[in-house]
Amino acid sequence: MSTRVRTRIGSLELANPILTASGCGGTGRELAQFTELGRLGAFVTTSVMTRPRAGRPTPRAAETPSGLLTAMGLPGPGIEGFLEHELPWLAEQDVPVIVSIAGDSVEEFAELARRLREVPGVAAIEVNVACPNVQDRGRMFAWHPGAAASVVRAVRSHARPGVPVLAKLTPDVTDIVTIALACVDAGADGLTLINTVEGMAIDPRTLRPALTGVSGGLSGPAIRPIAIRCVYQVHAALPRTPIIGVGGVATGLDALEFILAGASAVAVGTTLFHDPAAAPRILRELDEALAARRVGRLADAVGLAHRPTGHVPPQVRPEPDGPAAPAPGEVKERLP
Amino acid sequence: MSDTPVQTSGTVLTVRQVQDYHAMTLVAPAIAEGFRPGQFVALAVGGEHSGRLVRRCFGVYEVKPDYGGTVEIVFADTEPGTAWLAGRRSRDKVDVLGPLGRPFRLPRDPVSCLLVGGGPGGSALFALADTLQRRGCQVHFLLGGRTGRQVFGSRMAQRIGDSATVTTEDGSVGETGTVPEVMPRVIAETGADVVYACGPTALLRPVTRVAGEYGLPSQVSVEEFLQRTGACGIGVCMTCVLPIHGEDGVTRMVRACADGPVLRGDRVRWGDLGTIPFDALGAPRVLGVPEGSGK
Numbered sequence: 001m002s003t004r005v006r007t008r009i010g011s012l013e014l015a016n017p018i019l020t021a022s023g024c025g026g027t028g029r030e031l032a033q034f035t036e037l038g039r040l041g042a043f044v045t046t047s048v049m050t051r052p053r054a055g056r057p058t059p060r061a062a063e064t065p066s067g068l069l070t071a072m073g074l075p076g077p078g079i080e081g082f083l084e085h086e087l088p089w090l091a092e093q094d095v096p097v098i099v100s101i102a103g104d105s106v107e108e109f110a111e112l113a114r115r116l117r118e119v120p121g122v123a124a125i126e127v128n129v130a131c132p133n134v135q136d137r138g139r140m141f142a143w144h145p146g147a148a149a150s151v152v153r154a155v156r157s158h159a160r161p162g163v164p165v166l167a168k169l170t171p172d173v174t175d176i177v178t179i180a181l182a183c184v185d186a187g188a189d190g191l192t193l194i195n196t197v198e199g200m201a202i203d204p205r206t207l208r209p210a211l212t213g214v215s216g217g218l219s220g221p222a223i224r225p226i227a228i229r230c231v232y233q234v235h236a237a238l239p240r241t242p243i244i245g246v247g248g249v250a251t252g253l254d255a256l257e258f259i260l261a262g263a264s265a266v267a268v269g270t271t272l273f274h275d276p277a278a279a280p281r282i283l284r285e286l287d288e289a290l291a292a293r294r295v296g297r298l299a300d301a302v303g304l305a306h307r308p309t310g311h312v313p314p315q316v317r318p319e320p321d322g323p324a325a326p327a328p329g330e331v332k333e334r335l336p
Numbered sequence: 337m338s339d340t341p342v343q344t345s346g347t348v349l350t351v352r353q354v355q356d357y358h359a360m361t362l363v364a365p366a367i368a369e370g371f372r373p374g375q376f377v378a379l380a381v382g383g384e385h386s387g388r389l390v391r392r393c394f395g396v397y398e399v400k401p402d403y404g405g406t407v408e409i410v411f412a413d414t415e416p417g418t419a420w421l422a423g424r425r426s427r428d429k430v431d432v433l434g435p436l437g438r439p440f441r442l443p444r445d446p447v448s449c450l451l452v453g454g455g456p457g458g459s460a461l462f463a464l465a466d467t468l469q470r471r472g473c474q475v476h477f478l479l480g481g482r483t484g485r486q487v488f489g490s491r492m493a494q495r496i497g498d499s500a501t502v503t504t505e506d507g508s509v510g511e512t513g514t515v516p517e518v519m520p521r522v523i524a525e526t527g528a529d530v531v532y533a534c535g536p537t538a539l540l541r542p543v544t545r546v547a548g549e550y551g552l553p554s555q556v557s558v559e560e561f562l563q564r565t566g567a568c569g570i571g572v573c574m575t576c577v578l579p580i581h582g583e584d585g586v587t588r589m590v591r592a593c594a595d596g597p598v599l600r601g602d603r604v605r606w607g608d609l610g611t612i613p614f615d616a617l618g619a620p621r622v623l624g625v626p627e628g629s630g631k
Contacts, residue, residue: 022572023574024572025571025572026570026571026573026574029571030571030572030594031570031572033341033570034341034343034433034570035340035342046574052617052618053590053618054612054616054617054618054619054620055574055577055579055589055612055618056612057610057611057612058565058573058575058576058577058578058609058610059564059565059610060565060574060575060577061390061567061573061575062390063388063390063417064385064569065388066387067387067389068389068390068567070567070573070575072574072575075574075577075589075618076618078618081351184344212610220389221387270389271389272568272572273389273390273391273567273568273572273573274380274386274389274390274391274568275343275380275431276343276433276568276570277343278574
């Protein structure tokens with residue numbers, strides 16, 4: 001793969017910007033049957049908590065138009081099982097590992113960061129703040145700037161210095177920029193945008209909610225416009241903060257869209273359920289798309305959609321079979 | 337033989353209606369080659385730019401060496417995804433993963449085997465029967481359904497089995513009754529040493545119970561549960577979990593796809609399917625977690 005696609009998330013350098021999204025790559029072993037993990041920019045683990053967790057009863061998933069609604073309940077082996085059975089195998093693969101952590105209290109997040117401090121093979125920590133806070137009636141940390149910031153601050157202070165801490169935010173807030181600013185102020189080195197969008201489906205046969213969890217998180221191409229909007233808004237407010245864009249990436253052009261909105265890397269989620277070999281294909285398509293637009297370095301394309309109207313460089317050409325490029329000055333900039 | 341499944345673009349050879357079901361034959365040599373009875377395939381539906389993201393999982397009825405290797409599945413058309421599959425024509429392409437999951441475990445000695453099936457999933461027993469017979473085992477079939485049109489393969493079972501018993505609730509084919517009702521008699525008549533079963537979950541539970549009453553081990557494929565709950569087929573999505581009582585006495589939530597679909601019947605906590613038993617590893621310690629949170 002060309003050097004064109006190299007990118008970085010804070011101090012973490014990545015050979016390419018295509019990651020797995022948390023909760024969508026299993027332990028890595030399952031995907032490795034169909035794809036080379038070494039060709040990923042990084043592998044993001046399923047959120048790990050302090051204790052083993054069975055998660056929610058089935059049905060946990062329902063197919064919706066261009067989407068998947070899931071209510072998993074954060075199942076996992078707990079940090080002991082993860083450090084014993086999962087991380088060592090991942091660390092042997094030729095891929096940076098970003099460990100996602102989840103907790104139901106600030107203390108749990110802090111403990112997880114401490115446990116990961118002396119462990120080799122942790123390239124970065126992603127803080128899943130879209131978790132219910134049991135000390136606050138189960139409301140999500142990521143709904144409140146103060147709660148999200150307190151989690152990030154705790155993780156940052158206990159994590160090994162130099163290991164980037166990324167906050168993964170929910171789009172289900174009035175103003176995601178406020179939450180993002182609070183997380184960055186609290187020490188987040190980067191942001192992962194977005195977690196699933198809360199949704200619900202009702203089964204017409206049983207006349208009951210389709211999921212045992214009643215509502216669940218919507219993922220897949222259905223939420224991509226929401227994710228693009230969030231990345232665009234946050235990048236506008238925090239242009240120096242690296243963003244991992246997540247939400248319905250299925251093709252290289254989808255990934256390009258996130259990069260133009262302001263993401264430095266892109267994670268593939270539900271698409272992996274549909275196509276376990278999607279990541280290298282998306283990377284190849286992205287590389288081709290950048291080359292076709294004469295973008296020499298991925299970093300040059302990050303946030304390019306934010307350029308003011310009328311400054312369309314002539315070398316940025318549209319898809320050969322896509323709609324014709326608007327002439328410079330013809331583009332009507334819309335405010336986010 | 338490699339145990340690694342593959343992703344391949346299968347070419348549809350035929351799709352035909354069989355009673356209430358559809359039988360699709362795909363040319364997929366790499367899958368046919370590695371297949372062992374009990375394993376399944378996961379099909380993408382809706383074509384290349386499909387908005388349907390969930391893979392559809394089906395047990396395999398038969399693999400053949402024709403055209404380099406074919407895989408035949410039998411399925412019911414119950415939702416838009418299976419309707420799309422039923423509408424495929426010869427030479428259409430379908431993206432398919434397989435062979436997936438753990439196969440039926442085979443007896444070391446040439447014993448008498450009772451193969452119990454129902455619904456389209458019962459078709460997976462025929463590949464097993466072939467393998468068992470090659471090892472010198474006796475194969476006795478017990479197939480059931482609501483009506484004759486829902487019993488797949490009754491004539492085939494009569495042809496290849498050492499015996500074949502068919503039950504229907506409406507009496508349209510075979511004996512009037514249900515599988516669990518006639519199973520004790522069939523066990524006595526055939527001298528069965530082991531029970532294999534594949535079909536609806538509502539069938540597997542009583543089959544496991546009756547086998548247990550006669551002290552027989554049972555191997556069951558929870559393919560139908562997987563079809564209802566699974567999304568990926570390869571073990572990454574964690575949506576198809578069911579409670580299994582382990583040898584260490586601990587109940588764990590395991591994946592029907594990657595840890596199954598063939599499981600020891602007596603290990604499945606049938607009464608607790610669709611729940612997290614309170615004593616399962618990692619079960620919630622505090623009841624009343626608010627709905628809609630913790631996605």
